[in-house]
Amino acid sequence: MTAAALPLGAGGSCQAATVSALAEDERQIAGRMKRRDRNALLLYGVFGFVVVVIEEVAVYEFHMVERFGIAPLLVRGVVFLLLTTALWAALLRANRRLVCKLMHDKQASYESVLLAYDNALGLKDAYTGGHGRRVASHAHAIASALGLPHEQVDSVREAASLHDIGKIGIPDAILTKPGKLTADEFGVIKQHPVMGAAIVESIPLLARHAPAVRHHHERFDGSGYPDGLRGHDIPLAARIIAVADVLDALGSDRSYRGAMPFDAVVAEIGKAAGTHFDPKIVGVISKPSFRHALKSTAQDHSAHPLKKSAPAERRGNDVDRGNSTDRIFQREAMQ
Numbered sequence: 001m002t003a004a005a006l007p008l009g010a011g012g013s014c015q016a017a018t019v020s021a022l023a024e025d026e027r028q029i030a031g032r033m034k035r036r037d038r039n040a041l042l043l044y045g046v047f048g049f050v051v052v053v054i055e056e057v058a059v060y061e062f063h064m065v066e067r068f069g070i071a072p073l074l075v076r077g078v079v080f081l082l083l084t085t086a087l088w089a090a091l092l093r094a095n096r097r098l099v100c101k102l103m104h105d106k107q108a109s110y111e112s113v114l115l116a117y118d119n120a121l122g123l124k125d126a127y128t129g130g131h132g133r134r135v136a137s138h139a140h141a142i143a144s145a146l147g148l149p150h151e152q153v154d155s156v157r158e159a160a161s162l163h164d165i166g167k168i169g170i171p172d173a174i175l176t177k178p179g180k181l182t183a184d185e186f187g188v189i190k191q192h193p194v195m196g197a198a199i200v201e202s203i204p205l206l207a208r209h210a211p212a213v214r215h216h217h218e219r220f221d222g223s224g225y226p227d228g229l230r231g232h233d234i235p236l237a238a239r240i241i242a243v244a245d246v247l248d249a250l251g252s253d254r255s256y257r258g259a260m261p262f263d264a265v266v267a268e269i270g271k272a273a274g275t276h277f278d279p280k281i282v283g284v285i286s287k288p289s290f291r292h293a294l295k296s297t298a299q300d301h302s303a304h305p306l307k308k309s310a311p312a313e314r315r316g317n318d319v320d321r322g323n324s325t326d327r328i329f330q331r332e333a334m335q
Contacts, residue, residue: 033098040091047087051080110205114161121167131248136161138244139237145284146240156237159212163241166196166213190225193217212237216245221275239278243269243285246277266291 055076118132139160143153167175170192174185181189197214200206215229215238222230250265260268266285273282284290 036094040087044084044087048080048084051083055080113203113205114158117165118161121164131252132161132164134248134252135163135241135244138247139240141290142240142244142281142284143237145287145290146281155208156212156240158206159209159237160241160244162196162200162206162209163213163216163245164192164196165199166192166194168199169195190217194226209237211235212241214238216241218242219276220278223275234278239281243277243281247285262291 118130121132122130136157140153140157143156148156170188174181174188177185193214193216197210200213201210212235214226215234218224218227218229218234218238219242220231220234220239222228246269247265250260250268251262253259269277270282270286273279
């Protein structure tokens, strides 16, 4: 099986399972709502008929119009209106409760899908699995600091949690290789954004995140991959994820180096503003208040050290250890 075949096949089967489960849920929910609405309408009809009959009989038998005038008829109408309104209010309340429950259940299911993908990556590569959750946290913080609407902030977080899903299709021998990657191996690594976008696009619940997943390795100056987009042609979510990705990558232990201090990470990213990264986003993470918040997050993550993909004695075979910003980001891009 080729590297490209795996994610597409996995995506197809996931899509079929997801659509099948959702369709079954929809049929069950639709059935329950139809039965409830039918019973409510039947109750309303019977209740209304009984009330009208009783009132008409009372008016006729007691000669209420001749004895009391039009007032009893008006009272009858008002009472009927109040009872009808109360019945429909109860129905609407039941509707709201049901809709809220459905929305909550759907959101919980959606979050479980995101977590399942991250866990699947964790089974393949311990670093990549935890990395997705941390990048999602950083991306959420950046999007919030940019003042994006709440819905867009959540969307960025969701896309960030999926940004490396394409690595499911990368052979283990390349993904966890402790030494230097060859040009061909790096070419395989560079396929993961396209693979990931294909997987995400095949799942209706996640399809809107495909552009962010595809373009999170683009660079602001157009030198990235897979499509060489530049500047604001790169989706905003992808530009945010690119910064969040390196924030975590440089701040985490790797097979070829230890974690960099958080201030050093921000400084390295700052050197690449306008080339690798959107200067506006770099400016946001460079603010003292924001850096303090992210530093706290980074310290929390460091309390749970990641499993290294290779023993320390094998690090001597690695490359790109210099202090050059381009070299650092080139090596991080390979991962």
